[in-house]
Amino acid sequence: MKQIVGRDGGGIAVPVARAKDARRSNVHWLTPRTWRLWIDVGLRGHTPGEIPEVGWLGRLEDRNVAFVRTLTSSGLRRAEGGSLLVFEVPARQLDGGRYYSGRVAAGVTRSKKPRTFYVAADAVGEIEAYVASSRAWAVRRAQRQRLYQQLPEIRLVTEITRRVNPVVRWRNQAGVVGERKLNDLTVADRMLLYHDGSHGPEPLWLWLNECGLPFHVHSWDGVFATANRRCERVLTPSNRMGLDPHQVFAPYATPHSARHSFALYMLVVLNTLMDQKYGLSPEERRDFRQLYGDPWFMVQTLLGHASRETTVDRYLAPVADLQLRSMLAGASEPVPAPMPELDRTFARIAKESVGIQDVDMRMAPPSGGLR
Known part of the structure; x- marks a missing residue:
């Protein structure tokens, strides 16, 4: 924290190096399976049937x-x-x-x-x-x-x-x-x-x-925009085209939503490792966190945030008030390596939270598809 002069002339404490673009309106989360769908359809040219579209060039x-x-x-x-x-x-x-x-x-x-x-x-x-x-x-x-x-x-x-x-x-x-x-x-x-x-x-x-010259950093926004349009065209049923504001059928992603989603993923994984893989008792878990820090701190370090407030209140706002340990309960034995997919866990988090995109293709209507 650092001290600055407020509007009334008094001193107030604010976080150091708070992310300027971490407004809640800029934050998007996608679950791992939704990212896989977005990549397959938006970048690899797949159809809902999980095969490349006829004529897909894949530049x-x-x-x-x-x-x-x-x-x-x-x-x-x-x-x-x-x-x-x-x-x-x-x-x-x-x-x-x-x-x-x-x-x-x-x-x-x-x-x-x-x-x-x-x-x-x-x-x-x-x-x-x-x-x-x-x-x-x-x-x-x-x-x-x-x-x-x-x-x-x-x-x-x-x-x-x-x-x-x-x-x-x-x-x-x-x-x-x-x-x-x-x-x-x-x-x-x-x-x-x-x-x-x-x-x-x-x-x-x-x-x-394609010319062999450096691809400008800002040009990635165009790649994401093109993939978003393709996902919308391919995955949204014809009778819902333009009527899917909450990305129920077609996921929407930006470069920064990859960072938000990474934070959510690592929080769940780190909690899983602590609560399941190592088979820690409550006392051992407390000692582990005192030695190495809790998962929130670990995610803050991975993201390079100077302020814990940015990590907790902005990037991980949907799950800040959830008891992840109760979500992850159910495994009676330590999780073997490599860690299995956590699709059901993320689906539950998305269901109980606001702002997390989770598209389950098993529930896609038969009318949705390539047009």
Whole structure:
């Protein structure tokens, strides 16, 4: 908390670095199965019958799916996930694991502080598949056209130091050298970074457009808008078209709703781990929380919020007053790894809360579908 001067001239306490876009009207949650439906229909071109639509081209489908899966499994903001460089993506390990950790550079975070993020292993796999397929194809085509040599400015990276606070060193087309700490690079700086590949310059920016150039962070809004329109067209029954304000039939998502949904998901999962997987008694659970913090604090840390109020009152408002332990009751034994899907748990939370989208395709009317 920090002290500021109020309207009456007196001092009042307010949260530090409260998220400016965390107004309740901006908050959207989707349950995991609803995200899967949104991705399949909106990004993969599936019909309600779970098969690709005839004639579906799937332009950059692998890129779009990888990006959304990255956001939903990591809680990264649009600018944080959208400005990743290729070497900042965690590498999968031979010994496996459900999540891998990476670092968000300070220059792209809202707080201007670096932090650790965790991303699901399958999302990392989808990024790797994208890098090896459509991204590699776009880069190679741009190289054959000598597109990168025609750009007004590129910074060809010559070295990234191996330090606690790495330094990026480069030279531009005129041979002028420069350097900056990785944590100090802005989104605009990152878009200029290239490295010398086997066939010429290659962007270090992870997400590229079809021309092989960096895909602007704000352009992801268009990807989400297109997917939302497709979900509405495909999933809304003809007699309810334009009459589904609460997204009963067709889910609606934004880049930031991925972050909201991640917060909700992690709260449920962390409560499940505490209450079921470890088989803790009430006394052991209290000791565990005293040592490591309760799930609310853990989610706050994962999101990088300076204020607990933002996490609890904004991102997790629908479940702030619910006893999650009672929702998750029923398992007499610890949950084995990997944790099974929690669709029924999220369906119950959505039913008892306001603002959480949960679309159950088993209940979809037969008249709903592709038109």
